[in-house]
Amino acid sequence: MPDGAEEFRKMQHALDVPCLKPGAMEGVQPFKAKPEHQEKVGMPGELIPDWKEKALEKMAELGEKNRAFKVYLDTCVKCGACTDKCHYFLGTGDPKNMPVARQDLLRSVYRRYFTFAGKYFPWLVGARDLTEDVLEEWYSYYHQCSECRRCSVFCPYGIDTAEITMAAREILDTVGVGQKYSNEIIGKVKEVGNNLGLNPKALRATLEDLEEDLEEDTGLAVRLPLDEKGADILLITPSADFFAEPHIDGLLGYAKVFHEAGVSWTISSYASEAANFGLFIGSYENMREISLRIRKAAEDLGVKRIVFGECGHAWRVAYSFLDTLAGPFDFLDQKYPIPQHILEFTWDEIQKGTLKFDKSKNDDIRLTYHDSCNVARASRMGDMPGGQFEIPRNVIKAVCNNYFDMDPDTIKESTLCCGGGGGLLTDDLMDLRIKGSSPRMTALQDVTEEHGVTHMAAICAICKTQFSKVMPKFGYEMDSVVSVHQLVSNAIILTGSNDGESAEEETSDE
Amino acid sequence: MLGVIYAILFYIATAIIVVGVAMRVRTYARTPAPLKIPTTPAPTTGWGVFWRMVREVLLFQSLYKSNKWIWLFGWMMHMSLWLILARHMRYFIFESYWWIDAVQFVGTYASFTFLFGLGGLLIRRFAVERIRYISSPSDVLMLLLLIGIGASGSLMRFVTHTDIVSVKAFMLGLSRFHVGHLPSDPVLLVHLALVITLMIIFPISKLMHAPGVFFSPSRNQIDNSRDKRHLAPWAAELEK
Numbered sequence: 137m138p139d140g141a142e143e144f145r146k147m148q149h150a151l152d153v154p155c156l157k158p159g160a161m162e163g164v165q166p167f168k169a170k171p172e173h174q175e176k177v178g179m180p181g182e183l184i185p186d187w188k189e190k191a192l193e194k195m196a197e198l199g200e201k202n203r204a205f206k207v208y209l210d211t212c213v214k215c216g217a218c219t220d221k222c223h224y225f226l227g228t229g230d231p232k233n234m235p236v237a238r239q240d241l242l243r244s245v246y247r248r249y250f251t252f253a254g255k256y257f258p259w260l261v262g263a264r265d266l267t268e269d270v271l272e273e274w275y276s277y278y279h280q281c282s283e284c285r286r287c288s289v290f291c292p293y294g295i296d297t298a299e300i301t302m303a304a305r306e307i308l309d310t311v312g313v314g315q316k317y318s319n320e321i322i323g324k325v326k327e328v329g330n331n332l333g334l335n336p337k338a339l340r341a342t343l344e345d346l347e348e349d350l351e352e353d354t355g356l357a358v359r360l361p362l363d364e365k366g367a368d369i370l371l372i373t374p375s376a377d378f379f380a381e382p383h384i385d386g387l388l389g390y391a392k393v394f395h396e397a398g399v400s401w402t403i404s405s406y407a408s409e410a411a412n413f414g415l416f417i418g419s420y421e422n423m424r425e426i427s428l429r430i431r432k433a434a435e436d437l438g439v440k441r442i443v444f445g446e447c448g449h450a451w452r453v454a455y456s457f458l459d460t461l462a463g464p465f466d467f468l469d470q471k472y473p474i475p476q477h478i479l480e481f482t483w484d485e486i487q488k489g490t491l492k493f494d495k496s497k498n499d500d501i502r503l504t505y506h507d508s509c510n511v512a513r514a515s516r517m518g519d520m521p522g523g524q525f526e527i528p529r530n531v532i533k534a535v536c537n538n539y540f541d542m543d544p545d546t547i548k549e550s551t552l553c554c555g556g557g558g559g560l561l562t563d564d565l566m567d568l569r570i571k572g573s574s575p576r577m578t579a580l581q582d583v584t585e586e587h588g589v590t591h592m593a594a595i596c597a598i599c600k601t602q603f604s605k606v607m608p609k610f611g612y613e614m615d616s617v618v619s620v621h622q623l624v625s626n627a628i629i630l631t632g633s634n635d636g637e638s639a640e641e642e643t644s645d646e
Numbered sequence: 647m648l649g650v651i652y653a654i655l656f657y658i659a660t661a662i663i664v665v666g667v668a669m670r671v672r673t674y675a676r677t678p679a680p681l682k683i684p685t686t687p688a689p690t691t692g693w694g695v696f697w698r699m700v701r702e703v704l705l706f707q708s709l710y711k712s713n714k715w716i717w718l719f720g721w722m723m724h725m726s727l728w729l730i731l732a733r734h735m736r737y738f739i740f741e742s743y744w745w746i747d748a749v750q751f752v753g754t755y756a757s758f759t760f761l762f763g764l765g766g767l768l769i770r771r772f773a774v775e776r777i778r779y780i781s782s783p784s785d786v787l788m789l790l791l792l793i794g795i796g797a798s799g800s801l802m803r804f805v806t807h808t809d810i811v812s813v814k815a816f817m818l819g820l821s822r823f824h825v826g827h828l829p830s831d832p833v834l835l836v837h838l839a840l841v842i843t844l845m846i847i848f849p850i851s852k853l854m855h856a857p858g859v860f861f862s863p864s865r866n867q868i869d870n871s872r873d874k875r876h877l878a879p880w881a882a883e884l885e886k
Contacts, residue, residue, distance in 0.1 A: 156775050201880055203677040204863045210670070211858030214785050215720065216770070216777035217712035231779045240780065252850045253784070261851075262782035285864075288685045290712035292702065292720075293855060294864035296683065420680060424884065456682045456871045463875050473872050513685055516869055521687035549687060550711075 150546050150579035153220045157229035165276040166564045169314035176323030177422055180312035187311035188266055192249055194310045198303050199250070205303050208295045209246050212236060218287040218297075223552050224280050227571035232277050235287035235297040241277055242304050245270060275313055278304040280568055282558035283416065283449075284509035289549050301558070302418025309417055317562035318413045325426055329408045330375035336363075336405035342378050343403070350388060355634035358395045360387070361402040363437065369394070369401035370434050372454070372475070373445025374410045374597035382619050383600055386446050389621025390478055392628050397485045401443075407433035410450035411597065416559035420461075423453065427461040440469040443476045446619055448508035448596030449557065451477060455515035479595065480517050482624060483527045486534050493535050493627040501591040502538040503623070504583050505529060506576065506603075507551035508596035522548075528595055528620055535627040540587040546579040554594070556602030570606050577610040593620050649828040652838060653820055659845035666849025667857060674861040678878035688869035695868050702865060715770065723763030723792075729756035730799075737814045738821065757800045764793050784851070791840055798837035808834045 171181025184190060199206045218235040220226070225233040232238060240262065247254030247263035254263030264270065281301040288296035308314065324333040334342070343360040350358040361367060371394075377387040394401045407429040414423030434442055442465075444454045454475045459465065465474045473480065485491050505528060517523040525548045533539055546552050555572030583589040594600050594617055603617035689695045701707040706724075710717045733753025736742040768789045771781050802808045809829040819826035828834075847853065860866060 156779060203679040206677050207674055207858050207861045211855040213852045213855050214780050215716055217709050217716055219776040236780050261784045285685060288864050290708055292706055292709040293859045294685055294862040296864050459871060459875050460681060460877055516686055
């Protein structure tokens with residue numbers, strides 16, 4: 137059945153708490169950024185001589201600029217509520233992967249230099265000096281956090297470890313210790329317009345190929361327009377949608393929905409990326425610069441609306457931060473949410489009755505849905521709180537007959553991270569990614585046993601890539617993860633279509 | 647002499663807790679939250695946030711979701727503390743109010759639930775491997791301090807009664823800057839000394855979680871980022 141299944145780590149239960157294994161993940165860390173990567177994010181190329189002063193200066197600055205950082209460092213009472221909530225802790229047993237312990241790696245230094253108790257009674261409150269070893273420890277364990285916010289749901293003060301992780305990464309960047317994966321990618325967005333470094337020509341060729349495929353499948357001119365001025369909608373989607381599986385099938389789904397809804401839309405080659413890794417490294421400035429590209433593209437193309445494709449952290453930055461970073465968007469049509477999620481768009485059209493489906497086209501799969509962390513806990517869809525849970529499920533149920541939720545403690549606001557978010561989707565962290573995904577995979581295995589679930593849908597480019605990599609380790613085919621709009625694409629009945637073979641059959645040969 | 651020492655300590659402790667907490671709160675209030683980061687699903691209105699906060703502060707909603715044992719011990723301890731504080735009000739004002747009289751009975755027995763909760767939390771600090779790992783000496787000492795306060799107080803209420811009328815006279819005197827006679831009952835002196843200690847360390851310790859929770863952006867922000875532009879002053883500077 138599965139291609140390369142050498143291991144099937146099934147935990148007893150998805151949320152089983154392991155015994156502590158101190159040091160289990162010590163020293164595990166991703167490749168460090170080279171000077172050329174650092175430069176592109178505006179950071180020093182290597183560890184600067186006065187790193188200690190600069191790190192403490194940055195810490196002080198963050199305390200003045202970010203209330204969350206200040207309040208979260210002060211208010212933790214070490215109650216332990218978060219200790220069993222992190223998927224990396226559940227998967228590795230390393231106590232420093234418990235959210236509070238991860239925060240304490242930085243809090244201990246904050247206390248030493250910025251609090252009365254830590255200055256005069258460090259042993260009493262667990263305060264410690266900032267040394268190069270501490271810096272290394274930070275680099276290691278702050279890259280074992282996917283900034284998924286699961287801990288913040290359960291903290292009585294809402295302390296969000298993601299905020300501390302972002303701050304730590306920014307401090308590290310400031311003294312010249314950056315992460316290659318994230319910083320290199322940010323450089324590519326700034327230079328070329330997307331994470332892949334796909335230039336406009338290559339992008340156009342890719343989209344034209346896909347248009348041909350679509351025409352073959354449907355007999356209709358379903359378009360994937362690029363840089364078309366005067367279009368109504370600008371689609372901002374993760375660049376993985378242009379080439380990776382199963383992402384690309386989702387893109388074809390968006391195109392079919394737009395086609396059937398009869399709206400004019402376009403992709404921008406200048407802002408051909410929804411992802412914003414500025415979030416991962418905690419850099420407001422980088423996040424803003426990347427967001428401003430989207431604004432510029434919208435202005436240049438003269439669109440009326442902005443719609444985002446399926447991507448978790450991108451939707452967080454779009455929904456929660458875009459107006460802050462690149463607003464106000466008074467030049468767009470105020471009748472529509474700014475920005476709008478593709479699932480909000482599709483669900484609206486379904487409710488209007490514009491879209492018709494043949495649900496039996498998805499009868500070969502039995503499905504569950506993975507709530508992506510950033511969508512679940514850091515954004516919303518629709519008008520009501522919790523719309524981010526209901527709308528994707530509504531769309532899935534409109535196009536698919538066999539749907540089953542996973543364990544309620546592992547979905548919606550309690551959803552488990554895929555294990556690859558927050559800038560960790562890099563091969564040099566593969567071991568961590570597999571271990572971090574094991575709680576989610578266990579919950580999936582449970583619904584497979586109980587309901588015969590064969591596939592899991594996701595609405596995040598990182599989740600999709602991560603799952604297609606790790607699922608074979610847990611006894612699933614790599615294409616067991618699907619895009620929600622891939623399901624839409626399979627089932628949608630296009631007006632006037634010759635209804636050829638389904639798009640899925642076409643692409644699964646590749 | 648004893649009265650003078652305790653009077654001075656009370657004045658110092660009061661100044662420290664009032665000024666200290668006010669300064670911390672001012673810092674929290676003045677520090678901008680540059681981005682909208684409510685943990686969602688979050689309320690979309692101000693009233694919604696108010697109720698979310700009420701549920702957090704009075705019911706410990708998030709803690710309840712997390713761990714029923716910590717919730718049980720923590721919630722018992724905190725709610726008992728409110729009752730005990732309310733009951734103690736009558737020692738600081740001349741004429742008691744009806745609601746202070748009303749809580750006398752429950753407030754008295756709240757000391758048992760207070761100590762029960764604290765005992766549970768203390769046992770967890772040692773018995774649960776994960777919590778033992780994250781505990782510093784100060785975390786244990788804080789519990790011991792509260793247990794000491796609760797135990798000495800209960801002792802005076804149920805075992806060796808102190809001259810409470812004199813104590814009340816002393817406290818009322820302090821509020822008029824008049825230092826009176828304080829009974830030299832050792833249990834009372836220990837009780838008061840521990841309370842003074844608690845007041846002094848309040849603004850420099852994790853006890854700041856009490857005012858801090860109201861400033862937590864993940865809990866107190868409204869989920870309305872698509873409707874209303876949110877911009878920190880320092881971030882506005884970047885746009886110039």
